[in-house]
Amino acid sequence: MSHIINNNITYLGTGRRKTSIARVKLIPGSGKLIINGLPGELYLQFSPNYLRISCSPLTLLGLEKEYDVHVKAEGGGLTGQADAIRLGVSRALCSLNPDNRTILKTEGLLTRDARIKERKKYGLRKARKAPQYSKR
Structure with missing residues (x-):
């Protein structure tokens, strides 16, 4: 999806x-x-791994010197946010040029990681951890 702001075409993408x-x-x-209004290095605590991701x-x-990336990130921790940013940038690049999709798809950058925390069940201490079994 793209919008025109200040005579510049802006490409949008959402990552989760x-x-x-x-x-x-x-x-x-x-x-x-x-x-979130801060330089990326400062926000990601100067972690080379998060910046690379x-x-x-x-x-x-x-295209790392061609585009500025402005992100509004919320929820979770830095690892989840870094991965969400990666997916958002990938989706924005697909709207920029549809040919980018095949390259990003083969690298697995367009796949949403669906793993989330499992809910706690009643009668258990956590999602799967049960109270200690006592025979007598």
Whole structure:
């Protein structure tokens, strides 16, 4: 999906992972990552792993210096948010150019990771942990 803001075409993508949601805007620019109004490095606590995960779709397509990435991330922790950002960027890149879809799809960057926390069941201590069995 794309919108025109300030004579720039903006590409939008939404990513989700666990309880995290990331709304991503790709704007033609110099390659800055801004998450919730903060520089991406600061928000992701200067973790090279989180930064690499978040920008991997751009790196794969060689567009890391072409677009600024503006993200509104909420919920979950940094790992879930980094993965949600990755999915959001991938989806935005698909709306940018449909040819990107095949490349991102083969790398598995368009697959939503559906694993979420299992709910607690009654009679159990957690989702599956049962109270200790006593025979007598």
